[in-house]
Amino acid sequence: xxxxxxxxxxxxxxxxxxxxxxxxxxxxxxxxxxxxxxxxxxxxxxxxxxxxxxxxxxxxxxxxxxxxxxxxxxxxxxxxxxxxxxxxxxxxxxxxxxxxxxxxxxxxxxxxxxxxxxxxxxxxxxxxxxxxxxxxxxxxxxx
Amino acid sequence: xxxxxxxxxxxxxxxxxxxxxxxxxxxxxxxxxxxxxxxxxxxxxxxxxxxxxxxxxxxxxxxxxxxxxxxxxxxxxxxxxxxxxxxxxxxxxxxxxxxxxxxxxxxxxxxxxxxxxxxxxxxxxxxxxxxxxxxxxxxxxxxxxxxxxxxxxxxxxxxxx
Numbered sequence: 255x256x257x258x259x260x261x262x263x264x265x266x267x268x269x270x271x272x273x274x275x276x277x278x279x280x281x282x283x284x285x286x287x288x289x290x291x292x293x294x295x296x297x298x299x300x301x302x303x304x305x306x307x308x309x310x311x312x313x314x315x316x317x318x319x320x321x322x323x324x325x326x327x328x329x330x331x332x333x334x335x336x337x338x339x340x341x342x343x344x345x346x347x348x349x350x351x352x353x354x355x356x357x358x359x360x361x362x363x364x365x366x367x368x369x370x371x372x373x374x375x376x377x378x379x380x381x382x383x384x385x386x387x388x389x390x391x392x393x394x395x396x397x
Numbered sequence: 398x399x400x401x402x403x404x405x406x407x408x409x410x411x412x413x414x415x416x417x418x419x420x421x422x423x424x425x426x427x428x429x430x431x432x433x434x435x436x437x438x439x440x441x442x443x444x445x446x447x448x449x450x451x452x453x454x455x456x457x458x459x460x461x462x463x464x465x466x467x468x469x470x471x472x473x474x475x476x477x478x479x480x481x482x483x484x485x486x487x488x489x490x491x492x493x494x495x496x497x498x499x500x501x502x503x504x505x506x507x508x509x510x511x512x513x514x515x516x517x518x519x520x521x522x523x524x525x526x527x528x529x530x531x532x533x534x535x536x537x538x539x540x541x542x543x544x545x546x547x548x549x550x551x552x553x554x555x556x557x558x
Contacts, residue, residue: 277446280545
């Protein structure tokens with residue numbers, strides 16, 4: 255919108271004004287940060303050698319009505335710390351491990367998930383569920 | 398002796414016909430001139446929507462736009478541009494404005510989140526014009542801010558003495 259003019263008010267001041275419309279908003283979003291394994295417990299696996307870290311950190315966005323899901327490829331790790339940053343006040347974080355032969359486990363976050371905006375999740379890879387192939391982990395954040 | 402006056406009159410008559418006397422006609426007009434104080438400010442459109450779409454724990458997230466411009470012209474000395482907002486920004490958010498200036502002093506980033514009363518954004522403007530200077534808006538959302546539906550504010554820029 256364009257406005258321009260010359261206005262001299264009763265005090266003799268000369269003014270010229272223009273008005274701009276500023277539109278803004280904040281989207282509901284989640285962000286998953288997978289930290290390196292250095293701060294987690296390491297449980298060596300038989301025959302796997304040294305524990306490896308996660309290859310990449312992940313970032314995702316989600317809307318209030320949708321669950322957000324991402325898959326991370328892990329090297330043979332044993333324990334992991336996951337940080338969930340979210341703009342929602344209520345959420346459930348589900349960590350699901352899928353192994354090569356199709357077994358899965360579901361872990362829930364510790365702490366007060368209803369009020370915290372940052373949630374740390376510690377979980378282990380149970381030996382019994384690990385196959386020979388690289389496991390995949392699915393993180394799901396829902397409100 | 399009596400012929401001389403006759404010859405003289407006849408000669409005058411011939412001269413009058415050949416060379417007519419000029420006729421003078423004059424009017425006067427009063428021209429009043431005045432240079433009035435002039436101050437003109439124009440902007441080019443509106444900024445693009447400022448949408449925050451990320452979150453970082455413990456950190457503010459900001460998004461900026463610098464697509465709109467302003468131009469000014471004035472014959473006054475020491476004028477300034479002030480900015481105001483029609484309604485305060487939501488809690489936990491901030492709106493900042495920054496007007497570049499080629500001929501005067503830009504105040505830099507000015508927080509206008511609650512500027513219901515105009516605040517200075519450019520000062521020390523002298524006579525002349527300054528064209529196509531950039532306007533940058535920055536919207537900041539704190540880490541504790543939840544979702545905010547699309548909203549809008551009107552920002553008024555005023556060139557004033």
